[in-house]
Amino acid sequence: MKIRMSKKEILAAVGRVQGVVERRNTMPILANILLRAEGDHVSFFATDLEISIEGSFPAQVQERGAVTLPARRLLDILRETTDDTIDLETSPPAAGADPDAPGWILISSGRSQFKLPSLPPKDFPPPPIREWETTLALPSSTLSELFRKTAYATGENDTKYILSGVSIQVEGLPSKDSGGRLRMVASDGHRLVAAETDVASPPSGTRNVVISKKGVVEIQKLLGEGDGGDGAPTLYLSKWHAGLQWGKIAITARLMEGTYPEYRKFIPASNNRKVVLTKAEFDGALRRVALLAREKTYGVRLDFDESQGGRIVLTSHNSEFGEATEEIPAGFEGESVSAIFNAKYLREIIGAIDGKEVILEFKDGVSAFLIREDAAGFLAVIMPMRS
Secondary structure: OEEEEEHHHHHHHHHHHHHHOOOOOOOHHHHEEEEEEEOOEEEEEEEOOOEEEEEEEEOEEEEOEEEEEEHHHHHHHHHHOOOOEEEEEEOOOOOOOOOOOOEEEEEEEOOEEEEEEEOOHHHOOOOOOOOOOEEEEOOHHHHHHHHHOOHHHOOOOOOOHHHHEEEEEEEEOOOHHHOEEEEEEEEOOOEEEEEEEEEOOOOOOEEEEEEEHHHHHHHHHHHHHOOOOOOOOEEEEOOOEEEEEEOOEEEEEEOOOOOOOOHHHHOOOOOOEEEEEEHHHHHHHHHHHHHHOOOOOOEEEEEEEOHHHOEEEEEEEEOOOEEEEEEEEOOOOOOOEEEEEEHHHHHHHHHOOOOOEEEEEEOOOOOOEEEEOOOOOEEEEEOOEOO
């Protein structure tokens, strides 16, 4: 293989696909990127067997072929080169050598030259088979918002494996012209968040799949890096995989196995008290009071009191550093209620709200609180901590 690429293109390609490469892997070839040159482009492919990323970029292909290169080392070299063009060329095998044996790749840029080892391309895992059953083209901003409002609430090393991913649910109606809903749900067992949006032409019926947090992170990176010049990204779902195609890059993630809990049964139906708060004021008070909360729990106590026209008193206590108190006005009537929350969890939920107000609905200080905003499309459920 012999190619020439602009530094900008090859750096973008390698930088993007190497995100799934694991530093420690029982299969050495998975630390590499597969490059395949033909026509007037080079395809770049990387995988950890759970998530695959590939992209096709323009190049001057002087000799077609395929090679694998160590991802991290290649990226480090490309970042340090100073010339605008990069040349990659395979070293010809010695006379009588096995053509499939590991070889070397010469990388040239200006007056710099590097020689990297290459493992046989035939040993690289093939791309996953994509037999998509659901296809949705949506604005990148819409997909980004859904992931932003949910991904933070996934479980970390949770005993309930399925909660370490994000559930993607598509609800279509019998008539495609009637539209439907795309919903994302995440929970870590202490809180649950759900965000949804209308979709114009979903398939009939429903789909419910779960993508791992790592897969979500890679999708979010792609959505965040796009410049909007490649049209709308397309979300694909099948029985075994989820995928996102946008411009030159395609991501495929193997779905997590298992059934995600039905989120609706965790939404409290008997909460009969409601408080409307200014988002900025509530979040600011939480941030300040949490400065002296215990680092392991970030516990902040909220006392709902009807005195002085209604207020919430926020308190934190740390035997080593001291305590903090702040109060904010809140229209509240009736018996006082006290509840303790993990301030970090609560602030992440508040941060997902787009409007200027936060609505809290609750029954008492030990049952689940419902948090939402005026506009439909987002809600969260959070459990108070035990005192």
